[in-house]
Amino acid sequence: MGVCVFYTIQGGSEREGDLGLIPPVSEVGFTVQFDPLEGLTFVDLAELYELYKPRLPIIQQVPPLPTMQLTPGEEQFAGAPFIVPVALPRAWFVADDSVELVQFQSDRISYNWRRLNPNETTAEYPGYDALKQRLKSEKGVLDAWIERRGWSIRRNSVGELLYTNTIPLMVDGEPRRISDVLSFYKPINKRLIQHFQMAWVVGLDSAPGAVTVTAAVSHTPDGILALVIQMAARFALDDVDCFERFDEAHLKIHEIFADTVTDSVRGVAA
Amino acid sequence: MTLAVSIGMGATDMATVMIAGPASIARPAAGAPPPEFQGNASIQAPRTSAVLRADEWSAALRAKFALVRTLKAGWDGPRSRAVSPVLLYKIDRVLRDSLAGGAIPPLPLVVPSPEGGVQIEWRHPTLELEVYFGPHGEISALLEDLEAGTEIEKTDRDAIDLLVRWAPRFSSAARDEAVPVGATTSSDIKIAA
Numbered sequence: 001m002g003v004c005v006f007y008t009i010q011g012g013s014e015r016e017g018d019l020g021l022i023p024p025v026s027e028v029g030f031t032v033q034f035d036p037l038e039g040l041t042f043v044d045l046a047e048l049y050e051l052y053k054p055r056l057p058i059i060q061q062v063p064p065l066p067t068m069q070l071t072p073g074e075e076q077f078a079g080a081p082f083i084v085p086v087a088l089p090r091a092w093f094v095a096d097d098s099v100e101l102v103q104f105q106s107d108r109i110s111y112n113w114r115r116l117n118p119n120e121t122t123a124e125y126p127g128y129d130a131l132k133q134r135l136k137s138e139k140g141v142l143d144a145w146i147e148r149r150g151w152s153i154r155r156n157s158v159g160e161l162l163y164t165n166t167i168p169l170m171v172d173g174e175p176r177r178i179s180d181v182l183s184f185y186k187p188i189n190k191r192l193i194q195h196f197q198m199a200w201v202v203g204l205d206s207a208p209g210a211v212t213v214t215a216a217v218s219h220t221p222d223g224i225l226a227l228v229i230q231m232a233a234r235f236a237l238d239d240v241d242c243f244e245r246f247d248e249a250h251l252k253i254h255e256i257f258a259d260t261v262t263d264s265v266r267g268v269a270a
Numbered sequence: 271m272t273l274a275v276s277i278g279m280g281a282t283d284m285a286t287v288m289i290a291g292p293a294s295i296a297r298p299a300a301g302a303p304p305p306e307f308q309g310n311a312s313i314q315a316p317r318t319s320a321v322l323r324a325d326e327w328s329a330a331l332r333a334k335f336a337l338v339r340t341l342k343a344g345w346d347g348p349r350s351r352a353v354s355p356v357l358l359y360k361i362d363r364v365l366r367d368s369l370a371g372g373a374i375p376p377l378p379l380v381v382p383s384p385e386g387g388v389q390i391e392w393r394h395p396t397l398e399l400e401v402y403f404g405p406h407g408e409i410s411a412l413l414e415d416l417e418a419g420t421e422i423e424k425t426d427r428d429a430i431d432l433l434v435r436w437a438p439r440f441s442s443a444a445r446d447e448a449v450p451v452g453a454t455t456s457s458d459i460k461i462a463a
Contacts (some may be wrong), residue, residue, distance in 0.1 A: 058430055062371040089371070096427060098363045116363055118355050169462070177462040192462060219329060221362030222355045223336020 024265075025125050026228075029112040029162035030135040032242055033068050034154035036107040037146065044149070045091055048104065051141050056093035056102055064090045064105045068158045070209055070234055099124075102138050109142050110160075111135040118220065119168070128250050132243060156237040161249040162230070165257065167265060169217070169225040181227050182215060183262045196227075202256055207245060209235030211252055213260070231256055327374050328366065334380040335362065341382060351386035351405065361388055361403050368430060372438035392440045399436050401429060 037044075049059055064087040090105040103110035113131050115124060146154060169176045178196060179185050197216040204210060211233040218228045233249035258266060335358045343352045369375065379391040386405035392398065398414045411429035413436055414421045424432045 057427060058367075058434075060367060060371050060434060092367070092370070094367055098360070098367060101367075114363065117359055175462055190462065219332045219336075220359075221332055221335060222339045222358040223332045 024119060024165040024167045025163060026115045026119075026166040027112060027162070027164040028128070028131050029110055029160070030132070030246060031068070031103075031108055031110040031158075031160040031162075032135075032139060032156055032237065033108040033158040033160075034156045037151055037154070040088060040106045042088060045088060045104075048142070048145060049091065049093065051145060052093040052102055052138075056095050056100065058092075058094040058096065058098075060092035060094060061089035062092060064088065065108075067107065068160060068234060070158060070236060100134070104142065109139055111138050115166075118222070119166070132246060135246075136243060156242045159233075159235050159237045159242055159245050159249070161233045161246055161253065163232075163253050163257070165229045165231075166218075166220065167227045167229070167261070168220060169227060175225075178217070178227060179262075181261055181265050183260060202252070204233065204235055204249065204252055206248055207235050209233065209249070211249070211256060213256060215260070229257065229260060324374060327377060328362075330377050331365070331380070332362065334377075338380060338382050338388065345382075346384040350384035353382050353386055353388055354405065357386070357388065357403060357405060357407075360407065361390065364403075364409070364430060364433070365390065368434045369437060371434075373441035375437045375440040378437075392437060394440060397436075397440070399433070399440070401433050 088106060090103055093102045093104070095101070097116065099114055099116050101110075101112040101114065103112065111131070111134055113126070113134070117124060143154075167181050169178070169181070177190065179187060179190065195217075197214065199212065199214045202211045202213065211231055213229070213231050215227060215229045218226055220226050231253045233253055235245050235249055237245055338353050339355060339358060341352055344350055345352070375392055379389075379393070381389040381391060383389060383402070388403050390401045390403070396415065396417045398416065399411065400414075401409065401411045403409055408426070409429045410423065410425045411432040412421060412423050413432055422432065
């Protein structure tokens with residue numbers, strides 16, 4: 001009987017390191033959307049920044065995003081100007097080493113971890129559980145600030161868990177085909193193509209929501225062709241422990257990833 | 271062609287998974303002539319468009335980085351060092367973060383240094399911005415106002431702040447002048463299915 005050793009997005013770096021495998025995760029993002037903070041001003045943003053500044057000192061401001069909907073892509077049809085008439089920017093608080101990022105706008109907080117180095121350089125991925133703890137910590141800072149400012153308790157509405165996996169299409173100097181990476185992609189004729197992108201949506205089992213999966217060819221920062229598999233789970237957070245819902249979404253993402261890639265990518269050992 | 275499905279709160283813009291780079295960068299040809307790093311010279315087929323989409327900008331920059339990666343130790347004299355992929359990853363991250371919030375500037379010049387660092391440069395008749403990424407992770411930035419004859423020099427976090435605030439301003443200058451930029455078309459791509 002074969003023993004499956006997943007090239008996993010779930011475990012910590014120590015486990016994969018023991019197996020000589022490095023997870024292909026290049027970014028993980030957690031988002032909690034809540035009832036908007038009414039009357040938020042740029043002065044409030046400055047005060048909030050001071051709380052994150054010791055760990056996340058680099059500030060950036062980017063355009064705000066429309067309200068997240070549970071139906072994938074739905075918010076694209078509702079222009080942001082109709083939803084947020086006078087919008088403050090979305091604030092980015094970035095760590096000195098660029099690995100960690102907290103995003104904040106009036107109706108949500110996100111925590112992002114980004115791999116900074118090439119996959120083969122170091123198994124730096126800390127694992128889902130460690131990142132979830134970081135989300136809890138960063139959201140705790142925000143919640144405490146909201147309470148001190150006298151805003152009412154926010155109702156969490158929508159959560160999102162995002163995993164981006166980058167799998168180089170070049171291993172030890174040898175090119176790898178898309179069909180070497182995606183388990184279900186089996187072209188009859190293995191010809192060269194010019195563009196590749198697929199997207200599909202998988203429903204969640206236990207709560208309203210879905211996982212949107214995309215697979216597309218891109219380049220690593222140093223120019224190597226790579227297949228990028230992105231999975232974004234959106235789910236309802238009404239009246240539940242939002243962190244438990246993240247766990248459910250994570251398990252679903254793990255299942256989808258395992259089904260999507262080939263044994264050679266998962267690192268199956270006979 | 272853009273078929274992006276906009277999902278997620280990722281800092282990795284999904285636009286970056288669009289293909290717009292040259293297939294040849296995946297495996298640079300042995301014995302190829304030295305890459306041209308200076309100017310807005312095209313790496314493959316030129317495309318006259320001063321304003322690139324984010325995905326095109328990212329792909330074109332990564333194509334330049336792929337050329338930098340081909341440099342071996344000794345490329346500029348016996349003591350010159352190769353640029354590490356780790357440094358290129360860092361530059362890519364810093365630039366994409368820094369430029370996430372505003373207008374996209376024209377593709378910068380990418381100038382490797384013999385010490386193993388990389389300088390990113392934007393030039394305009396009245397303004398120049400140079401950001402140097404050293405081989406050990408150090409960052410410095412120099413902003414020069416050529417009309418006023420003044421300059422600002424910053425290091426580390428302050429250098430990134432300078433980059434965030436000033437690089438997007440080069441985009442309006444680029445629109446005015448319609449400078450050709452290096453980018454490839456999807457027909458240049460060859461992916462093994």
